[in-house]
Amino acid sequence: MKFVFAPDSFKGTLSSQEIIDILTEKAQQHFKDVQTQGVLIADGGEGTIAAVEQMKGGSRRYLEVTGPLGEKVNAHYLRLNEKQVLIEMATASGITLIPYREGNALYTTSYGTGEMIKDALASGADDIIISIGGSATNDGGMGMLMALGVRFLDKDGKELEPVGKNLMNIAKIDTASLNRRVKTANFTVMCDVTNPLIGANGATYVFGPQKGANAKQLNLLESGMKNYAAKIKETLGADVANLPGGGAAGGMGAALTAFCGASLQSGIKTILDLINFENIIADADLIITGEGRIDGQSAGGKVLDGIGHYAKKRNIPVIALTGGMGDNAHLVYDCGIDSIMVTVNAPMSLDTALTHAEPLLADCADRLFRFIKIGMNLR
Numbered sequence: 001m002k003f004v005f006a007p008d009s010f011k012g013t014l015s016s017q018e019i020i021d022i023l024t025e026k027a028q029q030h031f032k033d034v035q036t037q038g039v040l041i042a043d044g045g046e047g048t049i050a051a052v053e054q055m056k057g058g059s060r061r062y063l064e065v066t067g068p069l070g071e072k073v074n075a076h077y078l079r080l081n082e083k084q085v086l087i088e089m090a091t092a093s094g095i096t097l098i099p100y101r102e103g104n105a106l107y108t109t110s111y112g113t114g115e116m117i118k119d120a121l122a123s124g125a126d127d128i129i130i131s132i133g134g135s136a137t138n139d140g141g142m143g144m145l146m147a148l149g150v151r152f153l154d155k156d157g158k159e160l161e162p163v164g165k166n167l168m169n170i171a172k173i174d175t176a177s178l179n180r181r182v183k184t185a186n187f188t189v190m191c192d193v194t195n196p197l198i199g200a201n202g203a204t205y206v207f208g209p210q211k212g213a214n215a216k217q218l219n220l221l222e223s224g225m226k227n228y229a230a231k232i233k234e235t236l237g238a239d240v241a242n243l244p245g246g247g248a249a250g251g252m253g254a255a256l257t258a259f260c261g262a263s264l265q266s267g268i269k270t271i272l273d274l275i276n277f278e279n280i281i282a283d284a285d286l287i288i289t290g291e292g293r294i295d296g297q298s299a300g301g302k303v304l305d306g307i308g309h310y311a312k313k314r315n316i317p318v319i320a321l322t323g324g325m326g327d328n329a330h331l332v333y334d335c336g337i338d339s340i341m342v343t344v345n346a347p348m349s350l351d352t353a354l355t356h357a358e359p360l361l362a363d364c365a366d367r368l369f370r371f372i373k374i375g376m377n378l379r
Contacts, residue, residue, distance in 0.1 A: 003027055004284045006039040006277075008303040009047060010292035010323055013357035016040045016047065019321075022358070023288060026365035030373060039280060041289070043303050044190035044267025045133025046090045049078045055275035056080060063119055065092045065112035066143075068136040069104070073097055077116050084127040085120045086274075089113045089249060090134035093143075095211065098136055104212030105138040105204075105221060106165040110252060114147025121181040129274075130256065131190040131267060132249035138164040138208055138221055140197070140228045141255025149177035150259065164250070167224025173235040178259065187262035190270045192301055195247035197240055197254045198225045203247030211250070225251065232258050268306030278310050286372070287311050289337075290321035296328030299335050308336025321364055323353060341368050 007019040014022075020038035027034050040051040052058070058080045067073035075092035079085050090096065092112030098104065113130075120128060137143070142152055142162035151174040152160045160166040196202050204213070204221045213221060228251070229241040238258040240246050245264040246254035256262035272278075281287060289307045291298065298304045304320055311318045317338045325342060332340070343364040344353055353360065 001031060001033065001285045002035045002037065002283055004037050004039060004281050004287045006041050006287060006307055007290040007321065008041045008043060008292075010290075010357060010361075013292070013323075013354050014361060016042070016051065018358070019290065019361060022362050023365050026362065026369055030369040037280065039275065039277065041268075041303055041307075042131075042271060043133065043192045043306075044131040044270070046088070046094065046096065048131040048133070048190065048267075048271065049076070049086060049088045049091070051271060052080075052086055052274050053078055055280075058086070061119070061123075063116070065115040066109065067112055068093050068095075068098050068108040070109065073112065075112060075116060077120060079123075079125070083125055085125045085129070087113070087116050087120065087128065087130045089130060089132045089252065092116055093137050094134045095136040096134065100212060102212050102214055103217065104136065105208050105250075106213070106217055107163050108137045108211065109139050109143035109161075109163050110135070110137045110141055110250070111143030111147050111162055113252070114144035117144065118147055118179060121179060121185060126181070126185040128185055129188045129190065129270065130262075132252045133190070133192060133267060135249035135252065136211055137252070138204060138211055138213065138250035140164075140167055140203075140225060140251035141249075142167070142228075144252065145255055145259055148179045148182060150175055151177065164221050164224065167221065167228045170227060170231050173231050175235065175259070182260050185260070187256055187260045188270065189245075189248075189253060189256050189262045189264045190267035191245045191248045191253050191264045192267040193248050194244040194301075196242045196244065197229055197246040197251050198222065199242070201247075203251045206247070207250065229254070266301045266306065268301065268303050272306050272310060277307075278313070281310060281314060281316060284316050287316055287318045288321065288368075289318060292323045293326055294320060294322040294324075294329045294332060294340060295326030296331050298329065299331035304332045304337050305335045308332065312336035319368065321361070321368070323357070
């Protein structure tokens with residue numbers, strides 16, 4: 001038998017690799033002849049480079065860039081070959097790089113991500129894949145674009161600092177100095193949300209609170225996003241206000257589409273294609289995946305949806321492990337997931353579940369493989 005373990009991380013508790021290690025240990029306890037293969041999984045946020053690097057190799061390029069609040073941070077991207085690179089926005093402009101503080105959304109910048117893109121282009125790369133999950137920014141991608149040569153000017157012709165609070169002050173966008181290599185490069189954006197740039201479901205109102213914006217600041221930022229969208233249309237003729245995925249990473253999706261001609265793709269689909277996941281599972285008898293919480297959104301282009309898609313094509317059963325189930329979790333059954341097993345094994349607080357994530361997962365894996373053995377012996 002061959003089991004493929006391809007879980008996403010359980011955010012804040014267990015990494016994808018830690019989950020794989022626990023599953024491998026328990027599988028070998030119950031099945032003497034089992035062959036196991038672990039596949040690190042990410043959907044476009046933190047850990048994307050590690051997941052691709054494990055399966056596909058490549059070399060990391062380390063550099064110092066501007067962090068979300070203007071401080072210097074050590075970031076990196078992955079060179080897959082001479083022309084292709086994978087950039088993980090979270091390493092330069094990620095929310096985990098700064099402590100949560102009210103007001104952050106007004107002052108964070110994506111400039112460091114632009115510095116990584118600039119460095120990759122200068123090194124000869126012309127196929128740029130960018131994972132934009134886990135960002136700390138709500139600047140519409142202003143910082144990234146400024147690092148690539150775009151200038152944002154106020155009504156007096158003064159160049160603006162590329163942060164969220166200045167979106168409403170943009171009077172003119174000057175693209176005359178946009179890095180010339182941008183025009184000849186191919187950009188692919190790994191994006192696992194379909195939120196537009198503006199509106200109730202847009203970048204600001206949905207993701208702004210996670211980045212430190214209170215109600216008053218959200219309204220200010222939304223006004224800025226509307227102005228930004230209008231100036232992009234005025235400058236480039238591109239209407240990005242309602243672009244699906246344009247609101248990802250505080251508007252980075254819209255910026256990369258409008259100024260770099262990027263295509264937005266499902267993060268998990270891009271990852272699975274990069275690592276040739278379909279070939280990995282070709283001879284698998286069972287796939288075990290999972291994520292920290294499964295609900296209706298899990299069926300909409302995220303990890304379970306992507307893995308289930310490939311499993312269905314080959315009629316391979318898939319079991320998903322999770323810390324908890326939310327509303328409409330059953331929708332994943334239509335995506336190729338055959339069953340869900342929850343790690344929590346008794347009434348407990350969330351804090352208890354999080355602090356005991358490892359033993360809870362080990363117990364869940366033990367129960368799972370016992371059920372599988374029962375199923376193998378049914379007549």
